[in-house]
Amino acid sequence: MRRLAQRFGAALTVTEMLDSEFYAGGDRQSALRAAGAGLDPHVVQVAGCRPESLAEAARLAEAAGAAMIDINMGCPAKRVTGGAAGSALMRDLDLAIRLIRAVVAAVKVPVSLKMRLGWDQTALNAPELARRAEAEGVAMLTVHGRTRCQFFASNADWTAIRAVREMTSLPLVANGDCASREDADRMLAAAGADAVMIGRAAVGRPWLVGDVAHHLAGAPRPAPNAAERCAAALEHYRTLLSLFGKEQGLRHARKHLSAYAVQSRRAEATALRTRLVTSENPAEVESILANLFVAERAAA
Numbered sequence: 001m002r003r004l005a006q007r008f009g010a011a012l013t014v015t016e017m018l019d020s021e022f023y024a025g026g027d028r029q030s031a032l033r034a035a036g037a038g039l040d041p042h043v044v045q046v047a048g049c050r051p052e053s054l055a056e057a058a059r060l061a062e063a064a065g066a067a068m069i070d071i072n073m074g075c076p077a078k079r080v081t082g083g084a085a086g087s088a089l090m091r092d093l094d095l096a097i098r099l100i101r102a103v104v105a106a107v108k109v110p111v112s113l114k115m116r117l118g119w120d121q122t123a124l125n126a127p128e129l130a131r132r133a134e135a136e137g138v139a140m141l142t143v144h145g146r147t148r149c150q151f152f153a154s155n156a157d158w159t160a161i162r163a164v165r166e167m168t169s170l171p172l173v174a175n176g177d178c179a180s181r182e183d184a185d186r187m188l189a190a191a192g193a194d195a196v197m198i199g200r201a202a203v204g205r206p207w208l209v210g211d212v213a214h215h216l217a218g219a220p221r222p223a224p225n226a227a228e229r230c231a232a233a234l235e236h237y238r239t240l241l242s243l244f245g246k247e248q249g250l251r252h253a254r255k256h257l258s259a260y261a262v263q264s265r266r267a268e269a270t271a272l273r274t275r276l277v278t279s280e281n282p283a284e285v286e287s288i289l290a291n292l293f294v295a296e297r298a299a300a
Contacts, residue, residue, distance in 0.1 A: 001206055001256070003038045003239075004232050008224065009210025011195075012043060017072045017080075020048030020057035032243055034061055041067035045114070047075060049084040049095065051102035062107045068139075069107055071100060073115045073129070074175075076148045087148035090119045093129055100136045110139035114175070117160050120149040124160065127167040134168045141168065142197050145176040152200075158190035165192035173197045179208075181215040188216075204259025206232060230293035233260045234286060241282060250280060257289065264292040 002013035015033055023030040023046065036042030044061035046069060048054040058069045073096055075086030082088075089096040104111050113133050118124040130141050143164050145156030156176025165172050174193035178184055179201035187196050196216075202208045207224050214221045224232070236256060241249035254277045261273030272288055279285050 001202075001236065004206040004236060005202065005209045006039060007210075008207040008232075009213050009221070011213050012041065013039065013209075014043045014045050014070050017045050017047045017075055017086075018057065018061075019085075020046045020050070020053040024053050024056040024060060029244075029248075031064075034064060034066075036065050043068040043070055043112075045070040045072050046103075047072040047080065047085045048099070049089070051098050054099050055102040055106035058103045058106045058111070062109050066109060068110045068112055069103060070112045070114055070142075071103055073113060074142075074144050074148075076116070076151045081148065087116050087119065090115060090123070090125060090129065090148065093125065093132065096129060097132050097136060100133055100138060104137040111137065112140040112142065113138045114142040114144070116144045117147050117157065120147050124163070126161075127163045130164045130168045130170070134170050138170065140171045140173065142173040142175050143191075143193075145174065145191070158187045161191035161193060171195070175199065177201075178212070181212055181220075184212045184216055203256060204261075204263040206236065226293040230290055233289055233292075237282075237285065237289060246282065250282075250285075253285075257285065260289065261292060266292055266294075 002015070005013050018030050018034055023034060034044050042065055044066040046054055046057045046061065048057065061069055072086055073089045077086065080086035089099070100113065115126055115129055117126050124147070126143055133141065141164065143161045145158050145161050146152070158174055161174050172193045173195045174187050174191035175197040178187050178196045178198050184196045187193070196212065198209050198212065207229065211223060237253055240253045243249065244252055257276040258273055261269050261276055266272065269292065272292060276285060276288050279288070
């Protein structure tokens, strides 16, 4: 996903969140997720609640070629916050700062921080965390425009991110609900941010981030045609099977296959989506995936 996004023009891509305890403990899947072959720059995101393990995970990532370490203090998932990590750290800024301090001291590469607006609407403390993080040597901030208790409900509040902009001079990235060029323009204006981060909207559209990046750089490019998008989807699927093996690769691929089907303009996309996510035959999956783009190629 990251290699495809960069190939289509994304300026920066970040690994999925790595549990520092697992990664530092030698977990194979964590090491695979942290891999950066073919990526420039390569950014690894780590999460945890113990300074020692978070620092060790950062050191391992740097040794493996990471050009930047990103600390996750924004994940709202219960399995993460239940372990006092992710956005749960916004309820304990002293611990959050100890974690940041440990990571900054452990590596020579820049360290960035991703957070939410706060735990809930009664504690919108992102500006305070940003101020303290800057003092500890963090190089860049990303703020998701929701609280942890909102999860992904309602619309991201881009205007609320501006309070962080007013507190710090660090490069600021706005995140949450950016799904188009127009969203990116409105997001930057509302948040006073320097850049936008795209997450869920890029699933099934790894070319989206590059499209937005070229637009913001003042050099928009035509959208990739159906053949190019088909090739990207097939490469994505094959790479997952190659990395994780057939059984685990199929499981990892399902959300991406489903999203490619959702983004398809085929009338029968819903039926094809069901077949895509239930088939355990890679050849059949590739055939169905290719067929999603046939009508568009024929019309081109």
